[in-house]
Amino acid sequence: MARATLESVARHAAVSRQTVSNALNAPHLVHPDTLTRVRAAITELNYRPHHAARTLRTRRSQLVGARIEPWRDGVNGAVLDRFLQSLTARAQADGQRILLFTADDDEQECAHYEDLLSGLDLDAFVLHGTHADDRRTAWLAQRRVPFVTFGRPWGSTGTHGWVDVDGAEGTRAATRHLVAAGHRRIAFLGWPEGSEVGDDRRSGWADLALAAGLEVRPGYDAGVADGLGTGRTAAAAMLDLEVAPTAIVCASDSLALGAWTELTARGLRPGADVAVIGFDDSTTAAVVGLSSVAQPLDDAAAACLRMLHDVLETDRPRGVRGDDADRSPEAGPAGPPDPVLLSPRLVVRASG
Amino acid sequence: MARATLESVARHAAVSRQTVSNALNAPHLVHPDTLTRVRAAITELNYRPHHAARTLRTRRSQLVGARIEPWRDGVNGAVLDRFLQSLTARAQADGQRILLFTADDDEQECAHYEDLLSGLDLDAFVLHGTHADDRRTAWLAQRRVPFVTFGRPWGSTGTHGWVDVDGAEGTRAATRHLVAAGHRRIAFLGWPEGSEVGDDRRSGWADLALAAGLEVRPGYDAGVADGLGTGRTAAAAMLDLEVAPTAIVCASDSLALGAWTELTARGLRPGADVAVIGFDDSTTAAVVGLSSVAQPLDDAAAACLRMLHDVLETDRPRGVRGDDADRSPEAGPAGPPDPVLLSPRLVVRASG
DNA sequence: AACGGTCATTGGAGCGTTCAAATCAGTCTT
DNA sequence: AAGACTGATTTGAACGCTCCAATGACCGTT
Structure with missing residues (x-):
């Protein structure tokens, strides 16, 4: 069966090409009765407008x-x-x-x-x-x-x-949540300064830390390349501090999962002992029970x-x-x- | 600047439309001298064939x-x-x-x-x-x-x-590698029977286990839904067996990472104590050092x-x-x- | 009864490309 | 030297669609 065209639909509905075209693209221009007749013809012949032809004429490709x-x-x-x-x-x-x-x-x-x-x-x-x-x-x-x-x-x-x-809003919400849960020593584990997205996410934490008067000690703000391994070692360094943070907000789930791994390796329970929050809500986070900021x-x-x-x-x-x-x-x-x-x-x- | 068309290129090179078209689609039909002239015109006018027009004519959209x-x-x-x-x-x-x-x-x-x-x-x-x-x-x-x-x-x-x-070939290779490393009790952690891909991956392990005369005990062949959590509990069950396997071949990295998590939680080192091999070579596998079958x-x-x-x-x-x-x-x-x-x-x- | 106005519809042209057939040299045959 | 053949190129048509200008039909107004 040859493909249906405007022409064939028009013949079938006893109208002109243009009327069929209008029925499709500007239905308000065509009489209701004609419209139903045309539409019937369209479905009967299983007509579909030809994309290339339309593009050629209109310069719009969708x-x-x-x-x-x-x-x-x-x-x-x-x-x-x-x-x-x-x-x-x-x-x-x-x-x-x-x-x-x-x-x-x-x-x-x-x-x-x-x-x-x-x-x-x-x-x-x-x-x-x-x-x-x-x-x-x-x-x-x-x-x-x-x-x-x-x-x-x-x-x-x-x-x-x-x-x-709003990345900053995300880390701010994470930090706010931790504050509400009673945390006062909340660290940030992010990427090296200079990446726009990373800096934005860091700023949310920094904002709220300042506003809530949190106890931000040296070493509470780390910047490392993204990854599980780097996240783990950075988290380890934080936990080894004289006064370790009780919660870590991370710029990504990779980093957070790295921290998570380090915690469990030390026999600490994420959440109960040290809180960790990631970013991006990966499926892995969902499975292991990692809190995360979802975009x-x-x-x-x-x-x-x-x-x-x-x-x-x-x-x-x-x-x-x-x-x-x-x-x-x-x-x-x-x-x-x-x-x-x-x-x-x-x-x-x-x-x- | 208006877009260049076959027509404008043709005029510029003092030939006809069709010759330009041929220069593009069937260069062997056009005289070498003309060809270079046309090609020069094409680059000079920065001509690009119009996709929709071509599609309309040829019924090929690329x-x-x-x-x-x-x-x-x-x-x-x-x-x-x-x-x-x-x-x-x-x-x-x-x-x-x-x-x-x-x-x-x-x-x-x-x-x-x-x-x-x-x-x-x-x-x-x-x-x-x-x-x-x-x-x-x-x-x-x-x-x-x-x-x-x-x-x-x-x-x-x-x-x-x-x-x-070839999924079976992948698990076969994994199992073969473990056999070469001296393992005799190699388990398989896969998906429930009935999934075609899962059964295929299981069969590779089963083949080689038979061929190499491995010690396959009850409980060495698990089938659970994909995921870190399910993988972890299934791995735990294997490790709790009276005679536990010394290596686990998995149908996915999710399962393997679940097993990996269970091992480290028990203080066992993956590889040194119990070997684990995953499937699909995810980035997570690369980071944590999980062996895996890469597609x-x-x-x-x-x-x-x-x-x-x-x-x-x-x-x-x-x-x-x-x-x-x-x-x-x-x-x-x-x-x-x-x-x-x-x-x-x-x-x-x-x-x- | 002639006039402007809206509504519904129509036919012709053209978008840029390739196909098919036609043209026009030049070369090889007989 | 006229015909057949090859190679290089050209011309008109068509692909299916939308734009544009034009056509009637029908209305109310002067």
Whole structure:
């Protein structure tokens, strides 16, 4: 059976091509009676609009590009994986699709943008892992390509829409929870200074430690590379202090699980003897009973797509070609959408 | 600057549209001198073929669909993540792109196939997580849609191309390694019988235990749901046996890490006192020093795409429309490509 | 009864590409 | 020297869709 086209549906419903097209894309333009007749024909012939033909005409592909990472560390990899999963599900519900690509660095990523834009007419991109002076956002903004980032534009004056999870709020909540449980000596086990995400998470702990007048001793603030091994040795050093902390807030589950391992090795019970709270709520944390700060990845993905939707609406009002110079005046530049900063959720388990 | 088209390139090189098209798709048809001239024009105008237009004409989109999982367990999720990453990279190098979609079950997945095929003209699919009587493969095969699976067609007589990793070979290698190290009482900690992948991994251990005449006592073969907690309790039960095993081969890293945790809790050193070997080579395994069987995911992805390439070549010789009935005779049905069964690699670390 | 106005619908054109057939040299046959 | 053949290139059509301008039909107003 040959594929159904607008033409064949039109013949079947005794109307014109354009009316069928309108029934699909602008139902308010077509008479109710005609509408039902057309819709019947559509289902009967099992018609599906042909994506490529539509793209060719409208310059909209309903495709959103997302980079998949070459493999960072265990924790972040899993986070991206879950984010992508949510993104795919949300986009799908909205008639859009996620197209994957890889790149070794930001420069190569920009080159891929070029390919994907002129070759596949991608509508937009979702970036992640933003950092200060990110050339990717500059590249896209300059060319007026719609995009949003999962991750705020650290430092630089971001003129684009972004969605992020408030890391400081997460560690603050963790620390607050520990304070409420009676802890006064709460340490922070994070990454070396200089990583934006790490510094942010550290600041939440530091804020509350100051505000609550906690007993912060030298050695209560460690910064090591992410990993179970490094986390374990750093935790060991804390426990060996003359006055050891009674709780440790960590910048990642890897570090927290390292601390957890060290505790159990010493015969200490996480939670009962020394509290530990991780970050990212990995499945491992769930299994061993490690409290952790969970990022609302599904909400983040939804927010990204909602924002993208708005950007696409305001940017190209009604199929206007990208002829630069003369943008339709009534739409205006409209400025970037309001950023979204989501609060993470503290998942309390046995460890704290 | 308006986008370059075949037309504009043609004018610039003083040839016709079609010659430029040929220079790209069938260089042997065009005169060497003309070729260089056209190529110069292409680079000068920064021309990129327009994907949608080509798809509209040729019915080939260069797009391959892959399903991203709604989140299984930690281990399998990571495996899929790494596989997708490799798949994306390999496809990209070959001029193809990976398009993501999600589905709650096999039936819904088939519905998506329909959408993706007639709407987006997807060229092919890569499936994973195959099982006996998989309706997805039946659906695709019946409609003659090109696809390969990562995972063999368990039980059913698969008439499609597939790539898989030999799980039995992995556990066999692990067991062999332990035998070589002098172990005689080697237990297996796996999943309940009935899961195809789990049974396969168990069989490798069972094979070698028989062949090497190992001392397999009651309780040396456990089957529990995947997870750290379940693994730990199952391992505890083994260690409590009157004659405990000196080594444990596991069906997953989750189980192995559970066993590992139980060992350290008892003051036993993994490797020195009781050997433990996991499966899937997770990052956690790497960090804690757990030996594990690594799946060659990058090779698997490459094999999938190579196979897909072959299927696409033989199936639609030269842009032939899918008019069923009259397939070009010289190509013939050609049958499914030879399956690829990859051997996993045992990564030996401190634990065994 | 002629006029402007809204609503529903229509036909033609064009998006950028490839296919199929046609053209036009030049070379080899007989 | 006329025909058949090869190789390089061109032209028109088509893929399925949406944009745009135009067409009637029907309404109320002057």
